[in-house]
Amino acid sequence: MATHIINVNMDQRCPRCHKRGAVNGGLCMNCIIKAIDRGERSYKLPAALIAWLDELEQAKQLSLF
Numbered sequence: 001m002a003t004h005i006i007n008v009n010m011d012q013r014c015p016r017c018h019k020r021g022a023v024n025g026g027l028c029m030n031c032i033i034k035a036i037d038r039g040e041r042s043y044k045l046p047a048a049l050i051a052w053l054d055e056l057e058q059a060k061q062l063s064l065f
Contacts, residue, residue, distance in 0.1 A: 004049070006048055008029070023049075
């Protein structure tokens with residue numbers, strides 16, 4: 001499995017909740033978790049996170065979990 005890096009910038013604000021701690025210039029971790037729970041594949045989610053979610057879905061389809 002590939003390694004993905006997610007950077008949290010505590011000086012940048014989340015565009016949804018306006019709290020500090022935007023991840024890779026997008027949403028904060030709390031908003032990312034909410035977006036994942038709702039099944040969103042938003043442009044605001046970090047590319048590394050989307051790639052990891054895709055890998056996880058593929059593994060579930062192959063019954064690796």
